Each structure stands twice: as C-alpha cells, then as structure tokens.
Amino acid sequence: MNFRHLVSITTFLASNGILCVRFTCKGLNLAYRVKAYKAVVEYMRKSKEYKVNGLFLGGRSMGARAAAAVVKQLTENNDDDIRGLICLSYPLHPPKQQKKLRTSDLQLVQNPVLFLSGTADEMCEKSLLEGEVSKMVAPTKVYWIDGANHGMGVKGRTEEEIMDEMNSQVLSWIQETV
Template identity: 65%
Template sequence: MGGQVEVKVKIPFGNKYLDAVFSVPEKKPTYGVILTHGAGGDMNFPHLVSLAACLASHGVLCLRFTCKGLNIAYRAKAFKTVVEYLKLSDDYKLSGVFLAGRSMGSRAAASVVRQLSQGDDDDDFVQGLVCLSYPLHRPKLQSKLRDEDLLLIRCPVLFVSGSADEMCEKQLLEGVVSKMKAPKKIHWIDKANHGMAVKGRTADDVMEEINAQVFSWLRENMELEHK
C-alpha cells in the first residue's frame, strides 16, 4: 500500500465552482476515477472517502466532487464539467477515467457515459462506469424503472448493490442488466440496504468489501486496455 496526498481544488462550473478533492497516488497514475455522492451529503460521505483512499493507495488517481442539487440533468451537467476538467488537466495526464457515483450520483454518472458514447467526440477517455447503490426505482414504486441510460451504455459497468436495497430490487436490476449491451457485472452485498448498512457488520467491514470489489474490477478493465 503506497502513500497518497489529498489536493483540494475548485472546478469552474457556470458562474460558480464545484468543490473537489484529488486523492493522488505516490506513483504517477495512468488511470483515474471520478466519484460523486448521492442526493444527500457531499464528497466527504464516508464510503466515498474510504474508496478514494483505497484507490489512491493502489495507484489509481481519484477525484471526488460535491454537487448539491436534486435535478438529475443539473447533476449530470456538473459531472460532465468535471470530466472535461480532468481531461484537460496539465497536472495529471491520464490514459482514461472511470466514472463512479453513489445512488443519485451513479445516475448522473450513467447519464454522462450515455451522452459521451452517443456523441461524435467519443474518444475513449471514459473507460467505464461504477454504480454504487444505483437507485433503479423509488421505494415501493417498482413499475417505473430508471433504466433508460443503462440500456444505451456501451462501456463496461460494475454495479455494487445491497440485496435488501429498497430502491433497487434484486430481480429488477438483474432483469435490466440482462438487457444491457455493455459488458457488466453485479456484486451483491448480502442483506445490505440502500445505505449499505448490514445488521451484524460494521460499516468499515462493508466498505472494505465494496472497495475490494471496485478495485479488482477496475484493475481487470485497465489491464484489458493495456493489451
């Protein structure tokens, strides 16, 4: 496990700024992950801080950012701005990035990946998508699925969801994933709810399982790029 440095930045977004933090590995990184939070909270949500530290300690740059606002189009616009910012950064010349988010943040990430894959400027900078607690439907409203972006994505996608998530019924996500054209994988956290809480397990223990799954999936997909 290497050391890492945290660097705070402010990313211009319209007439304001998005607060963000780089978790920078000791060695020069080749790949990065852009990470954002759900509807509540901010980039300092414990799961995000833990994942960012884990990735940086394994040599992956992580940029996490805060974007308040409950409008999904607004959140996606902010996410796209952060992708452009990192792509044009002089400090970090990356081969590619993976977009990641928790809950509503994963919906925003999925929206950006879909927009980029359908655009003419698809230059392979965005390599994949990580959805933590993807909110496939509102609680008790399983008839309306938020699957339109997922079905149009082409790059690899990892879902990490709780098997007891009240916003992502297991069979429904499996049904959507079976229709996706992209390479995809689901890792179920047994008995976890939408907040990834599991009775009888500590939060740190659950976070370690999530981090290990995300990193091993990223590593597999980065290795594919190197071949």
C-alpha cells in the same frame, strides 16, 4: 462528496495508484448533476497537472444515475477516454415504486459497468436489477452485498467490513477492465 463509502473507496483506490476525484452536487436535479459531472470530466482532461489516459466514472445513488447519463452521452459522441462506469447503490426505482424504473441511460451505456448493491436495497430490487442487466449491451458485473440496504448498512456487520468488501471489489473490477 464526503459520504463515508465514497471517501473510503477513493482513499483505497488512490493508495493503489489510481487517481480519484470526488465532487459534490447538491439537489436532486439530474440535468444539473450531469452538467456538473461533464465539467469535472472536461477539467480533468485539460489539466496540465494530471495526465489522464482513461476514465472510470462512478457515483453513489443519484450520483450513479448522473454518472450513467454522462457515460452514455460521452460514448454517443465517440469518446474513447471512458473505460467504465461504477454504480454504488444505483437507485433503480423509487422506494416501493418498482414499476418506475430509471434505466433509460443504463440501456444505452456501451462501456463496462460495475454495480455494487445491497440485497435489501429498497431502491434497487435484486430481481429487477438482474432483469435490466440482462438487457444491457455493455459488459456488466453486479456484486451484491448480502443484507445491505440503500446506505449499505447490514445488521451484524461493521461499516468498516462492508467498506473493505466494496473497496476490494471496485479495485479488482478496475484491474480486470483495463
């Protein structure tokens, strides 16, 4: 929840008038994360404090996998509230295991998807993601951070520069999508 890129993106989006909710799920159990994510979505829908009229779900790494699974499940149930999916450092495959693709949920997502990934991400080989994106039915945009690894670190660039680049890409994509 307090991962610096997520804090930066949500702070930036909120400063531009977009309500953001961050939460954390400990552990790598995808089913648990999906259940927790769905509970947060349901809470936001029922909230009397916030009027929600459209949701973009997103996450970083395993959180992006959970968000993709939730978007797929909700849209299978004809959920009209979901506007899009934002995947930061999507873990397409385990490190050095490019044959073990994690795409089952992605292929069934119908809402617009934004991927932000690094060209040096050891868990998301560029050519593999581009191949999977070409098979997706959803309108999809991939934004590559040149030289970035899975943690979005780039030699020779400050973390702030990278976060500014990511933030502006997410905001402009949301604005284009709504």
